[in-house]
Amino acid sequence: MSSEPQVKTAKQAGLGQCLKCHKLNVITHKDQRCSCCQAKISLRKYRSLEYTLAWTIAAIIAFFPANLYPIMIFTSLGSPEASTILSGIETFIKLGMYPVALVVFIASFIVPLGKMLGLLILIITVKTGSKVDPKHRTQLYHLVEFLGPWSMLDVFVVALMAAVVNLGFITSIEAGPGISYFALMVIFTMFAAESFDPRLLWDNLNNDD
Amino acid sequence: MSVEPVSYDHMIACPQCDGLSTKPLLMEGQKAVCKRCGGKVMERKRDPIRRTLAVALAGLLLLLPATVLPLIGVSAVGLFNQASLLDCIAILIANDYHLIAVSLTIFTLAVPVIRLLAALYISWCIRTKRITPALVHFFRSYHQLDSWTMLHVFLLGIMVSMYKLVALAELSIGLGLVAFILLLICSTLVSVTLDKHYIWEQLENGCEQ
Numbered sequence: 001m002s003s004e005p006q007v008k009t010a011k012q013a014g015l016g017q018c019l020k021c022h023k024l025n026v027i028t029h030k031d032q033r034c035s036c037c038q039a040k041i042s043l044r045k046y047r048s049l050e051y052t053l054a055w056t057i058a059a060i061i062a063f064f065p066a067n068l069y070p071i072m073i074f075t076s077l078g079s080p081e082a083s084t085i086l087s088g089i090e091t092f093i094k095l096g097m098y099p100v101a102l103v104v105f106i107a108s109f110i111v112p113l114g115k116m117l118g119l120l121i122l123i124i125t126v127k128t129g130s131k132v133d134p135k136h137r138t139q140l141y142h143l144v145e146f147l148g149p150w151s152m153l154d155v156f157v158v159a160l161m162a163a164v165v166n167l168g169f170i171t172s173i174e175a176g177p178g179i180s181y182f183a184l185m186v187i188f189t190m191f192a193a194e195s196f197d198p199r200l201l202w203d204n205l206n207n208d209d
Numbered sequence: 210m211s212v213e214p215v216s217y218d219h220m221i222a223c224p225q226c227d228g229l230s231t232k233p234l235l236m237e238g239q240k241a242v243c244k245r246c247g248g249k250v251m252e253r254k255r256d257p258i259r260r261t262l263a264v265a266l267a268g269l270l271l272l273l274p275a276t277v278l279p280l281i282g283v284s285a286v287g288l289f290n291q292a293s294l295l296d297c298i299a300i301l302i303a304n305d306y307h308l309i310a311v312s313l314t315i316f317t318l319a320v321p322v323i324r325l326l327a328a329l330y331i332s333w334c335i336r337t338k339r340i341t342p343a344l345v346h347f348f349r350s351y352h353q354l355d356s357w358t359m360l361h362v363f364l365l366g367i368m369v370s371m372y373k374l375v376a377l378a379e380l381s382i383g384l385g386l387v388a389f390i391l392l393l394i395c396s397t398l399v400s401v402t403l404d405k406h407y408i409w410e411q412l413e414n415g416c417e418q
Contacts (some may be wrong), residue, residue: 010222015229017222020349021409022219022251036413037349070411100372107365135332136244138225144236149359152316156359156366159313161373163292163300164283169286171377175301180308187312202226 009202016043048124056119056194062185063112069178072158076171084178085109085154108154108182111147115189118144119196126185126200134201141198148190155183223250257404258332264402265329268395274321274378275392278385280367285378293385294363295317316359326356327351328399331408341414347409355400360393 003063010017016027018034018041025034034041041089045051070082083091085108092101118140158175167174221224221232225386233241235253243250254260275294282291292300294317300367301310335346375401 007326009227010229011227013240015220015222015228015359017224017227018298019224020352021413022221022224022406023413024218036409037345039349064235067232095376097372100369103369117290134226138246138248145356148356149362150314152215152312152359152362153366153369155309156363157311157369157373159301159309160280160292160366160370162304163297164281164290164370165375166290166300167283167285167288167378170288175306175309180306183309183312185290194356198225199227202228 006063011043011199011203018206019045044199044203045195048195048197048200049126051195052119052192053123053202055195056123057186057187059112059116059188059192062181062188064070064183066178066182067109069181070176070179071154071160071182073174074171075174081151082176087180104154104157107150110171112151112185112189115147115151115193116146119192122196122201126204129204134204137201141193141196141201144189145193150184151186151189152183155179155186177192180185220281221250223248227233233302239350243252251406252404253407254402254404257402257407261328261332261399262336264395265325265332268325268392269322269329271388271392271395272325272361274388275385276318279383280385281371281383282381283374283378284381291381291383293383294389312373316357316361320354321392322359323350324354325399327354328403332403333347335411338415345412348412351353352405358396360389360396364390364393365410369408 010024014027015024016032017024018039020035020039021034021037023034023036025032025041027041029059030042032096033039034039067085070084072083074081085104089101089105092098092104103129122141122144124130125137130137158173158179161173162175166173186193219232220229222229223246225248226243226246228243228245230244230250233251235241235251236257237253240252241250242248277293277295279291279296280295282289284290298310298314298318301313305409327347328351329346331348334340367389371380
């Protein structure tokens with residue numbers, strides 16, 4: 001801790017910050033509650049890494065059916081045609097609709113994958129006591145947190161298209177089973193990000209001095 | 210090692226890196242950043258209560274048109290169909306995609322509505338100085354909702370769907386879309402105008418008296 005300004009942490013002072021109302025409390029026993037808002041508080045989120053890892057693994061498991069099952073079934077003149085996330089993007093590229101192909105590819109493939117990878121990196125660096133600048137890792141955490149809801153994009157697109165395109169025999173769009181797994185995956189990664197405690201990223205720093 | 214019963218009301222900890230600092234005295238419109246990690250520690254917003262009241266009320270008035278009126282419509286070979294947010298949910302239920310129907314209802318309808326109502330209620334209670342211990346629990350729960358509103362993602366979903374549908378049929382924009390965009394603006398503004406630190410201060414002072 002050479003270039004960093006010397007800052008004492010609340011943990012070193014035996015204080016726990018309430019995550020809800022930001023009040024500092026002297027931590028004396030387990031299952032303590034905040035003196036201001038009565039929320040449960042502790043020095044760090046309870047079993048933060050374990051919960052984050054569990055939700056991340058659940059998301060990774062859901063990622064496979066989400067991509068393998070069709071998310072949309074398009075029927076034109078009686079012949080149904082199922083498309084997965086990746087084959088849908090392929091169609092866009094074939095049709096020359098590059099901007100939408102890019103938006104959908106980023107929102108429904110790169111972002112979920114990146115989120116799960118980011119969470120794994122955060123867990124591993126905390127576990128191994130990595131010396132990588134915690135500032136950058138905190139930024140990574142905020143990125144993961146910020147991206148959370150955006151991966152729901154495809155779910156909403158399919159829901160809306162299924163409702164709008166319903167022109168009797170000629171054309172209709174239906175949701176496919178992949179969409180449920182996809183939504184689950186997004187929800188799991190959001191829970192994972194929520195259970196992670198970013199203060200853990202800074203704790204290694206203090207053990208050195 | 211015994212902990213002295215000192216009051217830490219003049220101190221504040223960074224929610225990201227746990228660094229301790231003395232609580233700054235802020236003027237309206239100013240914010241304080243952490244000297245260790247650079248994250249925002251505290252912020253004092255301008256005229257928070259009255260602005261929140263106005264924005265939340267406007268959002269609630271837009272709610273009905275945004276959900277019931279059609280968002281977009283398509284017409285092809287003499288057939289016409291249009292769908293509102295409620296239609297989307299109904300179609301999903303009819304096709305047995307209950308998980309997606311529930312998530313769509315929660316993320317684009319229930320959570321935004323509850324947030325608007327809660328912001329309105331909290332601001333009203335503080336304005337009329339009716340602070341009860343129950344309000345403390347109420348506002349604590351409010352924080353939980355922040356990351357689960359997905360109106361903005363749904364709007365992007367509408368845009369991607371429109372782009373997809375242009376190739377398929379003739380598109381028309383419904384009045385519901387206008388209301389939906391305005392609702393999204395109000396819902397976003399609520400988190401901009403609502404000053405959590407100020408409200409917690411008021412709640413804490415109110416309960417102690």
